Amino acid sequence: MEFLVITGVKLALILFIFMTALAYLQWVERKVIAHVQVRMGPSRVGPHGLLQPLADVIKLITKEGVLPPHVNKFYYLAAPFFAVFMALISISIIPFGTDLTIPAITLGGATYGPWKTMMELADVNVGVLLILAVSSLGVYGIALAGWSSNNKYALLGGLRSSAQMISYELPMSLAIAAPLLTAGSLSLRTIADTQTGFYFGVIPHWAIFQFPAPQIFSFIIFMIAAFAETNRIPFDLPEAENELVAGFHVEYSSMSFAAFFMAEYANMVTVCSVATILYLGGWQPLFPASLGSDLIAPLLLAGCGAICLYHGLHPARPFDRITLPVFAVVFFGLAGLMAFPPTIPILMPIFWFLAKLLFLLFLFVWIRATLPRFRYDQLMGFAWKFLFPVALLNLLITGFLVALAS
Amino acid sequence: MVLNMGPQHPSTHGVLRLLLELDGETLLKAVPDIGFLHTGIEKEFEVKTYQQGVTLTDRIDYLAPLSNNLVYCLAAEKLLGLEIPEHAQWMRVMLAELTRLNSHLVWLATHAIDIGAMSVFLYCFREREEILRIFEMFSGQRMMTSYFRIGGLALPAPRGWQKKVKDFIDIFPEKIDQYENLLTNNQIWIGRTKGVGYISLEDMLDLGVTGPMLRAAGLKIDARKDSPYSSYEKFDFEVPTRTENDVYARYLLRVEEMRQSTKIIRQALEGMPSGSHQADAPGVVLPDREKMKTQMESLIYHFKIVTEGFRVPEGEVYQAVESPRGEVGCYMVSDGTQKPFRVHWRGPSFGNLQCTGKLIEGTLIADVIAALGSMDFVLGDTDR
Numbered sequence: 134m135e136f137l138v139i140t141g142v143k144l145a146l147i148l149f150i151f152m153t154a155l156a157y158l159q160w161v162e163r164k165v166i167a168h169v170q171v172r173m174g175p176s177r178v179g180p181h182g183l184l185q186p187l188a189d190v191i192k193l194i195t196k197e198g199v200l201p202p203h204v205n206k207f208y209y210l211a212a213p214f215f216a217v218f219m220a221l222i223s224i225s226i227i228p229f230g231t232d233l234t235i236p237a238i239t240l241g242g243a244t245y246g247p248w249k250t251m252m253e254l255a256d257v258n259v260g261v262l263l264i265l266a267v268s269s270l271g272v273y274g275i276a277l278a279g280w281s282s283n284n285k286y287a288l289l290g291g292l293r294s295s296a297q298m299i300s301y302e303l304p305m306s307l308a309i310a311a312p313l314l315t316a317g318s319l320s321l322r323t324i325a326d327t328q329t330g331f332y333f334g335v336i337p338h339w340a341i342f343q344f345p346a347p348q349i350f351s352f353i354i355f356m357i358a359a360f361a362e363t364n365r366i367p368f369d370l371p372e373a374e375n376e377l378v379a380g381f382h383v384e385y386s387s388m389s390f391a392a393f394f395m396a397e398y399a400n401m402v403t404v405c406s407v408a409t410i411l412y413l414g415g416w417q418p419l420f421p422a423s424l425g426s427d428l429i430a431p432l433l434l435a436g437c438g439a440i441c442l443y444h445g446l447h448p449a450r451p452f453d454r455i456t457l458p459v460f461a462v463v464f465f466g467l468a469g470l471m472a473f474p475p476t477i478p479i480l481m482p483i484f485w486f487l488a489k490l491l492f493l494l495f496l497f498v499w500i501r502a503t504l505p506r507f508r509y510d511q512l513m514g515f516a517w518k519f520l521f522p523v524a525l526l527n528l529l530i531t532g533f534l535v536a537l538a539s
Numbered sequence: 540m541v542l543n544m545g546p547q548h549p550s551t552h553g554v555l556r557l558l559l560e561l562d563g564e565t566l567l568k569a570v571p572d573i574g575f576l577h578t579g580i581e582k583e584f585e586v587k588t589y590q591q592g593v594t595l596t597d598r599i600d601y602l603a604p605l606s607n608n609l610v611y612c613l614a615a616e617k618l619l620g621l622e623i624p625e626h627a628q629w630m631r632v633m634l635a636e637l638t639r640l641n642s643h644l645v646w647l648a649t650h651a652i653d654i655g656a657m658s659v660f661l662y663c664f665r666e667r668e669e670i671l672r673i674f675e676m677f678s679g680q681r682m683m684t685s686y687f688r689i690g691g692l693a694l695p696a697p698r699g700w701q702k703k704v705k706d707f708i709d710i711f712p713e714k715i716d717q718y719e720n721l722l723t724n725n726q727i728w729i730g731r732t733k734g735v736g737y738i739s740l741e742d743m744l745d746l747g748v749t750g751p752m753l754r755a756a757g758l759k760i761d762a763r764k765d766s767p768y769s770s771y772e773k774f775d776f777e778v779p780t781r782t783e784n785d786v787y788a789r790y791l792l793r794v795e796e797m798r799q800s801t802k803i804i805r806q807a808l809e810g811m812p813s814g815s816h817q818a819d820a821p822g823v824v825l826p827d828r829e830k831m832k833t834q835m836e837s838l839i840y841h842f843k844i845v846t847e848g849f850r851v852p853e854g855e856v857y858q859a860v861e862s863p864r865g866e867v868g869c870y871m872v873s874d875g876t877q878k879p880f881r882v883h884w885r886g887p888s889f890g891n892l893q894c895t896g897k898l899i900e901g902t903l904i905a906d907v908i909a910a911l912g913s914m915d916f917v918l919g920d921t922d923r
Contacts, residue, residue, distance in 0.1 A: 170661035285542050289564070289904070366655055367727055376908050378548060505727045506655025508905040509564050 139250050147254060151224055155398045156186035162498045169502040180456035190391070198387035201282075208281035213385065213392035216274025220399035223267045226260045227406045228253035228322045230416050230482035251322065252483070260321040261313060264407055265306055268362060272298045274396060275364075279381035290380025293370045293509060297361055300516040301368075305358035307524035311351040311531040312340040312411050321407075325415030334421060339414035345538035346531040352412040354524050356496070359404035361516070363397060365497055367504040368512060405493040406486075413489045416482030430484040431472040438464030542904075546575045550653045550908045553918030557895070557907070564903045571895045577922040584882035588848030589615050590689055592879065597683040599884060600920040602645050605631075605638040605674075606862035608687035611882075613768055614858035614869040615689045618851050619823060626814035627691040628770040633704070633807035634677065634686065635769075635860075636800040640711070641670045642863035642915075643797050647718060650790070650912035654731050659721055666714050669707050676703060690824040691817030701808060708804050715797055723791070732787035736910030738897045740784070746897075747890035750865020752914065755792045756784040762861040776803050786913040793915075823849045848877035864888055864915055884923055888916035 160175060160182065167174025175182025200206070230252030237247040257263055272295050279291015316324040330338040340348045361368040370380075377383070382393045409415060418426035438461040445457030471480055507515065540561045546554035554575035560568040580599055584592050592615075596607035609631055616623065623631075648663035671681040676697050678686035686693050722728045740756045753760055761778040763771045779795040781788040817824045825844055826837035843849075853875040859868045865887030874880040891914050898914070899907045 166657070170658050171665055172661065285540060289542075293564075366657075369655070370905075376550065376904050502658050503721070504656065505651070505722075505725065505731060506905075507727055508731055509903060511727075511730050 135248065139248060140254065143250070143254055147224070151221075151399075151402070155395055155402070156190060158398050158402070158494065159189070159394070160186050161494075162501070165495065165498045166502045169499070180452060193388055193391040196387040198389060201384055203283045204384060205281040205283065208277045209384075210389070212274050212278035212281060213389040213396070215277065216271060216396040217392040217399065219267055219271040219274060220396040220403065223264045223403045224399065224406075225254040226257045226263060226321060227403065228256065228325060228410065228415065229406070229486045230479070233479060253322070256320060256322050259319045261309060261319045261324075261407075261411075264403070265302070265309070268400070268403070269298070269302055271396070271400065274393075275381050278385070278393070282381070282384035284384050286377045286379070287381050287383045290377045290383070294364065294381060297364075297368065297370060297512060300513055301358045301361035301520075304354055304516060304520035304524040305362065307521070307528050308351045308354040308358065309411060311346070311528050312348045314528075314531050314535050315340065315343055315346055315348070321410050325410050325417070328414040328417055331421050335424070337414055337417055337419060339417065340412045346534040348412055348531070350523065350527045351531070352408065354520055354527070355408055355412065356493075357520060359408065360497070360500070361512070363400045363404060363497075365397075365401070366501045367507050369506060370509055370512060401494060401497055402490070405490050405497070408493055409486060409489040416486040418481070418485050427477055427481055430481065431468040434464050434468035434471060438462070438468060544907075550911060552649060552911070552916065555892075555911075555916070555918055555921075559904070559907065561904070566899060566902055566904065566907060569896050569899050569907070571892060573892065573918070573921050575922065576918045578919070580923045581882055581884055584879055586878065588877050589851055589879060590844075590848060592882065593688055594683070594685045597685055598919065599886065599923055600862065600864070600867070600888070600917050601682060602917050603638045603642040603863045604682060604684050605634050605686060606860055606867060608685060609635050609769065610858055610860040610862075610867050610869045612687045612689050613860065614856050614871045615851065617856045617858060618854055618871060618873050619689070619820070620852075621690055621818045621820055621823065623691055623769075623818050624814045624816070625770070625812040627816050627818070629807050629811050630692060630696060630816065631687055631769045632771060632774065633804050633811075634674075636803045636807070637670050637673060637704075639800045639863045640797055641667055641674075643793050643800075644670070646793065646863075646912075646915045647790075650915075651722065653908045653912045654728065656721060656728070659718055662714070662717060666711065673700070673703055673707065676700060690820055691815070695816045704804065704808055708801050708808070711801055712798065715794060719794060723794075729787060731905070731909055732785065732790060732913075734785050734787075735902065735906045736786045736898045736913055737784055738894050742897055743894060746893040748865070748894055749890055750861070750863075750887050751789060751792050751796065752865070752891055754778065754780045755788040757782040762859050762866055766859065768858070768860060774803050774806050786909050789913040850875060850877055851879070859885075862887055864917065864920065865891060867920075886920040886923060888918070888920035892916050892921055
């Protein structure tokens with residue numbers, strides 16, 4: 134009973150935060166790309182366009198869902214929800230912090246708790262396998278959407294996507310296998326835990342630096358494959374807007390259209406989380422707490438607050454006088470929370486996890502603003518002729534070094 | 540599978556329709572279909588007076604309006620036997636080169652976004668905006684300028700134009716470097732463009748291809764050098780050529796052309812001769828406002844030009860100008876009245892589009908986009 138309640142609460146929390154974060158990820162992407170391209174980005178709805186995701190969601194929900202007459206109805210309607218279901222399911226096994234103890238509460242004489250729980254929905258002992266399996270199933274959403282739309286552009290997009298995602302699955306799995314060898318476990322939590330500690334007291338014990346086989350190449354291959362898995366530029370061939378108009382989702386509108394976007398962003402968050410856990414030490418800080426890693430978060434947030442306050446006092450636009458101080462107060466409040474000793478053990482892992490996750494997500498956005506798109510044959514050649522052998526070689530060398538070290 | 544690409548497709552740059560016969564992603568046969576933007580401009584010339592016809596030329600190739608103004612005016616001036624003052628000629632050269640930059644920027648922007656490089660698009664449009672502001676300063680219009688008129692320019696150059704143009708050409712070479720930074724050595728860009736869209740030089744000549752496409756195949760043909768007009772012979776510039784004749788070569792060539800155009804604009808700016816902006820031809824050019832109010836003859840000329848236009852001596856003439864897309868030609872026949880008997884337009888885009896099939900057959904869909912982009916056609920110019 135207790136377990137069910139706690140899980141329910143966690144589920145609601147994670148789902149709520151995650152869905153909001155997905156919508157805001159889009160805002161972040163639009164804003165970052167806009168600034169790269171010397172534009173403003175969303176700026177009309179709310180201060181700095183902060184309410185834009187909300188407006189987008191309302192717009193998409195209230196739009197008429199057009200059901201074209203020539204589609205295969207069942208698969209056409211099922212595909213987007215299949216895609217979004219598969220994308221959301223993997224977030225349930227991503228740990229984003231250490232264990233959490235909720236102190237006991239006394240209510241009417243009876244004491245409840247204390248409860249001890251983990252900052253994730255489920256610690257599956259074959260977590261990595263599950264994520265790989267689920268992300269492979271995600272292809273079905275796109276392939277079925279492309280096929281059932283009964284549209285030539287959509288069909289080409291669906292075909293491209295299935296070929297691409299299956300091809301990139303291989304280097305990705307091989308790349309993942311290497312850190313698994315050093316960690317010796319398939320559970321994401323255990324993998325993250327093996328990366329605790331520091332060499333010489335400074336260099337973190339992360340998989341990309343770890344003795345005996347640093348997984349830096351594995352990390353790069355994983356990230357490249359992740360770009361392909363999530364259909365992002367430079368691998369966004371399935372929805373190459375300039376060739377296939379919109380690819381597999383050309384016939385979709387309203388919420389079923391939004392579902393594909395949600396799936397894409399959810400997949401981005403998932404692969405970045407997996408990369409963070411497998412290679413960047415999960416929630417382990419960049420340098421030890423003895424050197425003041427706990428101070429980074431409050432300082433960073435206080436810095437953001439100070440910048441907001443400064444610009445609020447020297448407003449460039451009339452509304453900045455009101456909005457920016459509000460942001461400043463929020464930032465200062467968060468900074469205070471981060472510096473508050475009882476909350477440090479709970480918030481610090483979350484901060485480090487989010488920091489790494491956001492860095493990787495920023496990488497996705499940054500590359501989208503910079504690179505052109507591959508051609509179909511180049512994409513396949515790249516996966517099979519380059520990434521696959523390199524990943525295989527990396528796995529062999531890692532295995533050899535691990536065997537040597539033990 | 541037959542895929543109908545266009546007329547509404549983001550990468551067919553207007554309303555080109557392509558019927559692609561596909562085997563998987565490989566293209567077996569391509570049938571281009573044009574005519575969706577036919578506006579009957581050539582016929583319309585015949586019901587407008589000569590001076591009114593200038594405004595139609597803007598609409599033919601809406602990305603290079605001033606080059607089209609220029610060829611029309613030059614043709615009519617040839618029939619009239621007008622001598623254009625040096626100042627107006629240099630001004631025309633400067634603005635025509637700005638037009639070339641304008642057109643090449645739009646080309647680079649759309650070509651890059653077709654291949655997926657989104658930021659280049661906006662960087663190019665940022666600089667294009669500056670050029671459009673200069674056009675607006677000169678003529679009051681951003682795109683449909685109609686600034687060149689038979690007999691000179693529509694208006695005297697505005698105050699402060701030197702500073703505006705100088706500011707632009709001072710920063711522009713850096714901006715070209717910026718685009719090149721993003722594309723020229725980018726492995727994905729090279730992979731997408733190198734060796735794509737090849738066609739032999741003989742085929743190109745047979746099909747009537749001109750301009751940068753031909754120069755990327757190694758043939759040094761440029762009307763500005765071969766048959767100079769509007770005092771182009773007084774400017775020092777190179778006509779870049781390349782020999783690879785693929786999409787990448789066309790890209791490099793056009794980027795180099797932008798640098799050369801900047802050079803010409805700088806020379807025009809620094810050596811701009813003073814003088815009148817219009818020829819001394821009372822029956823053709825509208826008289827000065829002051830004179831019109833004080834002199835009888837001027838008033839009569841003004842009345843006649845405005846109400847019925849001017850008569851052009853009988854004859855026929857062909858004038859070619861190097862537009863950003865290639866040789867744009869105007870064949871004008873006059874029967875001695877105020878309206879042309881016939882104006883035929885040789886649109887460079889029409890000639891360049893002829894090689895579509897040869898360029899893309901046997902390639903992949905993605906190459907079709909790259910090859911189409913490298914042709915730099917404007918459908919208004921193709922269909923007229």
